[in-house]
Amino acid sequence: MLGAIVRFLLRIIYRVELRGREHYDAAGTRTLILYNPGSILDPLLIAAMLPDRITLLADRALEHKWWMRPVCALTDTQFFDFSSPAATVSLVHALARNGRCMVFHSGRLGNDPRYTRILEAAGLIAEKADATLLPVRIDGASSTMFSYLRHKGRRRWLPRITVSVLEMQKFRPSGHLPPRERRRRMGERLYDIMTGLEYRSGMERCNLMQALMEAAARCGRRFPIAEDQDRHVLTYGALLLKLCVLGRAFRRLFRGEEKVGFLLPTSLPGLVAFFGLHSASLVPAMLNFTSGISSVVSCCRTVQLSSVLTSRRFLALADLTAMEQALRDAGLRIVYLEDVAKNLTVADKLFGALSAFFRVSPSTSAEAPAAVMFTSGTEGVPKAVLLSHLNIIANRYQALSMLTIGSGDKLFNCLPMFHAFGLGICTLLPVIAGVRVFLYPSPLHYRIVPRLFYESQSTIICGTDTFCAGYARYGQPYDFCHARLVIIGAEKMRESTRRTWLEKFGVDLFEGYGATETAPLISVNTPAYRREGSVGRAVPGLACRLVPVPGIDEENTGVLWVKGDNVMLGYMRYSEPGVLEPPVDETLAEAYAVTGRGDDGSGWYETGDIVHMDEEGFIFIRGRAKRFAKVGGEMVSLAAVEDALKEIWPDAVLGVVAIPDPRKGEQLALVIDTENVTTSRIAAHFASRGLSPLWTPKRIVSVKQAPLLGSGKFDYRKALELAEKG
Template sequence: MLGSLVRFLLRIIYRVELRGREHYDAAGPRTLILYNPGSIIDPLLLAAMLPHRIALLADRALEHKWWMRPICALTDTQFFDFSSPAATVSLVHALARNGRCMVFHSGSLGNDPRYIRILEAAGVIAERANATLLPVRIDGATSSMFSYLRHKGRRRWFPRITVSVLEPQRLRPHAELPPRERRRRMGERLYDIMTELEYRSGMERRNLMQALMEAVALSGRRFPIAEDQDRHVLTYGALLLKLSVLGRAFRRLFRGERVVGFLLPTSLPGLVAFFGLHAAGFSPAMLNFTSGVASVVSCCRTVKLTSVLTSRRFLALADLTAMEQALKDAGLRVLYLEDVAKKLTIGDKILGALAAWLRLAPSTSPDDPAAVMFTSGTEGVPKAVLLSHVNIIANRYQALSMLTIGSGDKLFNCLPMFHAFGLGICTLLPVLAGVRVFLYPSPLHYRIVPRLFYESQSTIICGTDTFCAGYARYGQPYDFCHARLVIIGAEKMRESTRRVWLDKFGVDLFEGYGATETAPLISVNTPAYRREGSVGRAVPGLACRLQPVPGIDEENTGVLWVKGDNVMLGYMRSVAPGVLEPPVDEDLAAIFAESGEGDDGSGWYETGDIVHMDDEGFIFIRGRAKRFAKIGGEMVSLAAVEEALREIWPESVLGVVAMPDPRKGEQLALVIDTENVTTSRIAAHFASRGLSPLWTPKRIVSVKQAPLLGSGKFDYRKARELAEKG
């Protein structure tokens, strides 16, 4: 009777909905229920909505809390001291005796290592009791007044709450492993289940504007979502008003076009213009203004652009007048934000304000292109990468399922928006997730970025190893005192960079891995699970497989292929402008065509990286498939050679390229920003390390400044040109 009454009240107050009842029935009578902790009413929701009475194994610290009384009335509650070694045995007996059980602990643990210990204990309990694991996802409770995060953001009295029951799971026993290792493996498996649960239950197919409107509804119009170096603050309400009015003007100015060139920096106007184009139904093509005039014009032709949106002030400050003239000479129409603002009509302002007030979003298909990015072009002509709304939304949820980021954080974004990392993770993720973001136009200002990070009281920053090494060189020890999470990607993290951050700032660095084609995140190390030398484990919802490489015999090593919701729509190449090439594995497609069974190969993307994947799923990058040289019949990894060279010059920026050699097929050339570099010194060091003499570069080019792309990556194409001249 009491359960029916509580269930009725919850459905009236919170409109609670139970999904996946069939999975609950399939789990059987002996089940350990796992859920994502978000509020103190989580056990009440499960006790009221699940069909059978459950046993609640609760922390003894909660025994005298007043809000535990209704929970105890709906469950068979037993209190335990989780810190006691005997608690695990008691919990096993309780599970065997009561059947359907769940563990209730205090606090929102998320990616905290304490949460991992609880998962490990739950794994031991399930294994010893021979129980089925039943993952349950609770959505909406973290927005209620009972949330653990109620002091870190705007909460609502009556949010809609959904309880989703997913497929039951069985832990694979590891009887051959020692007890401690077996416990760790089980905790790891449960962590995978929970992150997959986090992703699958949160992921929804929608366009970016719809996701933005949901974020505004959740956080409120007064929430200060973005800020810049001039201390201008943009609230959600102001963002909606500006983009809606601007969108009305864009709809008129770009009529008949589908893709519009976007030549703006990471800034508040850039953020407004990006969403303004989406409000008008256009897809922005993010032009890399650091790649040179010829590259930008080539990119415009590849996607058949007619117009480019930019700013007079930006062009002047960045000294891009030559690029501006080249675009005009190529027949493109260049529109300036300053001129668009002057052309706003009364109708634009009135209808835009009305659309902002009503939170209207266009009905763009989630599968349509949301942004056109361009590959870095480190080894050739940049290709256009079409990312859909689903790609970007999926990668947002994939990242949030592994990294604990909330409304109490502030993300400092100085990465360019034309880079997939700068756009997807550092701009759109915080804006769509209700996380404040500080926008700064350049990551190269090594003296300014640390100071602004401190003054803005930011807690998260992403960058490359080169950028972070620069911040460490010029930053003060207190500049990153607020830093809670620092993620490095795009290039390999040097141990020297991580060490100086630990010594100077007391902040650890976490290495991740991604690609423009995956919007961009593929894997990341986290505070809960990390492995030295790796780029972390793959994000949930992303399938991975390895294709063997001739000449490389290391086990579980090969070219990485991935498939998932965050994998691009396809390429457009300069040789075939406007023609979309969806990702596909031709070998799998051929096998499917012959047998008619299995995977047809569609949706698989070849990263081009040769990686090693260990038994626990950690990815270790061995190098680019194209960045191997065959010298005297031996396959030599250019990335491995670079790593060995950094042992000699840890503070230098360097790159190794392969060049033709009439005797041995290929030879290595080193481009480095250091003088007095000799082959004899390199050969002596390699000999002391027991490395092959074939690894020694035959040509050395010393430069004052190493060639870098705007994203911070080493520019191998430019390095090859320097080596050929040098």
């Protein structure tokens, strides 16, 4: 009777809906219920909405909380000390005796070590009791007045709440493992289930403008979402107004065009212009203005652009007048933001204001292109990468299911918007997730970035090892005192960089891994789960498989292929302008054509990276498939040679490339921004380490400034040209 009354009140107040009842019925009687913790209402919602009375295995710290009283009335509650080993035996007996049980503690999924220990205990309980795991997803409760995130996000009195029961799961780890290791593996497996639950249930198939409008409604028009170095602050209301007005003008200016070249820096005008193009149902093609004139012109031809949107002020400050003229000579129309703003009509302002007020967004399909990115071109001509709205939205949910980031954080973004990480993770993720972002146009200002990070009171920053080493060199110890999460990628993290950050700033670095083609995140280490030397585990919703490489005999090692919602629509190549080439595994496709069974190969993307994946799913990058040289008949990893060389010159920027050799097929060449580098010194160091003499570069090119791309990656194509010239 009491349960029926509480259920009626919850449906009236929060419009609570139960989904997936069939999964609950199929789970059986001995079931351990797992859920995504978000509020103190969680156990009450599950107890009231599920058809049977459940047993609640609660943390003893909650025994005297006033809000536990109605929960205890609806459930058979037993309190335990989860940190006590003896409690595990009691929990196993409770599950075996009472059937359907749920473990509850007042913590948030993510970086809470206490929650990690509870997951380990829950996994061990499920194994010992031979129980089925039943994931339950609660949507909406984390935005109520009873949320755990009440100090980080905007709360509402009466949000709609949905309780979704997902498919049951059952697993058993390897029995030969020691008890402590088995317990840890159990916790990791349950963590994967929970992050997968977080992703699948939260994922929404919508376009970027719809996601932005939803974020503005959730956080409020007065929420200060973006800021720049001039201390100009953009609220959601101002952002919507500006982009809708600009969108009206863009719709008139670019009539008949589908894609528009985007030549703007990471800035507030750049942010507004990006979404302004989307409000006009146009696709921005993000041009890399640091890659050189010929590269930018080829990118425009690859995607058959007619117009390029830029700014006179930006072109002057970045000294890009020669590029501007080259684009004109190539037949492209240059449109300046200053002229667009000056020529806005009364109708643009009026209808734009109405669209912003009513949060009108285009009905573009989630599968339609949202942005055109370009590969770095380190080893050839840049290819166009078409990312859909779904790709970007999915990667946002994948990242947030593994990383605890809230609206109380501020992300410092100095990465360029033409870079996949700078656009997808550092610009679009915070804006559509309600996380404040500070925009700065260049990551190369090693003295300025640390100071601005401190002054802006930012808490999160992403970059490369090269950038972070520069910030550590010039930053003051207090500059990163607010830092809570620092993620680096694009190149291997040096231990010296991590050690310097720990000693100077007291901040740990977490290495991640991604690709332009995956919008961009593939894997990341987290405070909850990390492995030294790895780039973390794959994000939820992304399938991974390894294809063996001839000459590499290491177990569980090969070229990484991935497939998921965040994998691109396809490539466009310079040789075939405008022709979309969807990702596919030709080997699987051929086998499917013959047998008609299995995977047809569509949607699989070859990363080109040779990786090792351990039993727990941590990914260790061994090198690029194209970055192996065959010296004297032996396969040599250029990345491994670079790692060994960085032991001698830890602060240098260097790269190793392979050039033809008449006797041994190929030889190694080193390009480094340090003088007095000799092969004898390298050979002596390698001999002391027991490394093969074949690893010693035969040609050394010392330069004043190492060739770098705008994304911070080493420019191997330019390095190869330098090495060949000698």
